[in-house]
Amino acid sequence: MNENHSENTLDLSGLICPLPVLKARKRLAAMAPGAILKVIATDPMSAIDMPHFCNEQGHMLLEQQQDGPVLIFRIRCK
Template sequence: MSHEKESARLDTKGLYCPEPVMMLHTKIGEIEEGGLLEVVATDPSTKRDIPKFCNFLGHELVEQREEDSCYYYVIRKGAS
């Protein structure tokens, strides 16, 4: 990660829709508002689902990248 240290990390490699977003929903509830969560996934549908999740629930998608057949997301938790 290039900028700030994440508060938590969620590895969803090998899981398929809807599991990564369900796990994300649970994990983001465990961190402080303003905290960062890095998510690693292999399911291409997360490229659509995770930005929609953030937009719908008021979280900031700080970073989104694809590397070595994995998708990486850094999410800043918004106000609950």
């Protein structure tokens, strides 16, 4: 997959609900449409909250993976 948009990374490790979603929302609001945000979180609730947030706000969740306690989301800004 060849993208013309750069990928931003937002490390939210250690933050608990609702902060990961709130901080991701703030960062996405400042990004250009089509840009990709990689979010790193450790709050287990993020596995539920982040997909729900993307669905509600119209962003596209490209990928969701887990590596031990670390959750990684790749989101395309609407």
